[in-house]
Amino acid sequence: MAELDASKSLSGLLNGLAQCVYYNNPDITEELLKNELYPDLPQEEFRVLLEKMKGLLKSISSADMDVNQLEAFLTAQTKRQGGLSGEQAAVLSKFWKNHKSKIRESLVQQSRWENSLRGLSWRVDLQTQSRHAEQVNSPVAVVELELGRRGQDSEFVCLEFDEAKVTQVLKKMAEIEENINAIALSS
Structure with missing residues (x-):
């Protein structure tokens, strides 16, 4: 006992x-x-x-x-x-x-000392108005990031990307992935 x-x-x-x-x-x-x-x-x-x-x-x-x-x-x-x-x-x-x-x-x-990503949402919209006629009906990616520290309120950041910027981001992400893979394989 x-x-x-x-x-x-x-x-x-x-x-x-x-x-x-x-x-x-x-x-x-x-x-x-x-x-x-x-x-x-x-x-x-x-x-x-x-x-x-x-x-x-x-x-x-x-x-x-x-x-x-x-x-x-x-x-x-x-x-x-x-x-x-x-x-x-x-x-x-x-x-x-x-x-x-x-x-x-x-x-x-x-x-963690800095903000961290708490959430992410995205969507693709069609632009219906613009100062430039060629931008009307072109797709726009809208990305919303929720950032914050533990115990604090979140901050929201909204980003808009046209097709060219999306392509650039995807290219950079592919480069990052290649570098990570190269480092992982060399270890």
């Missing part, structure tokens, strides 16, 4: 750390985690456990470990002096399997 309680407490601690460190939840504090999960543990022992789990989560998440890497890492941690117990390794493994994609996404979001 005590082993089950220890696993539940550790699972709660890992979830709390994820909320605090990766999901930026300001309501989760070290004091809250200690009082709710480890009320009988002396403060210094709790601090050692907390820092140990933070360090392990940081190592696992920064390496974006897959199942095999995680298993090898946790096995090595259980064999180290003062490392993990088998039960702790099992709880960490289960936690990472359940939270890997969310933590990865959070780290990607946190690492």
Whole structure:
């Protein structure tokens, strides 16, 4: 029974750390985690456990470990002096399997400094009015980009391309694709 309680407490601690460190939840504090999960543990022992789990989560998440890497890492941690117990390794493994994609996404979001593309829509219109008669009834591609940073309102950019500009853009994209393929093949 005590082993089950220890696993539940550790699972709660890992979830709390994820909320605090990766999901930026300001309501989760070290004091809250200690009082709710480890009320009988002396403060210094709790601090050692907390820092140990933070360090392990940081190592696992920064390496974006897959199942095999995680298993090898946790096995090595259980064999180290003062490392993990088998039960702790099992709880960490289960936690990472359940939270890997969310933590990865959070780290990607946190690492972005600039706006990112949130959405894109496009359509082709026929121009019905123009100062120049030759432009009437010519197709125009209209592209709308939604740009923004996490936690901020989006900005919308609307672009119009005539047939010549669309051809130019497609040509440039083909060049980019060729360069990417050349780099990928040389690696």
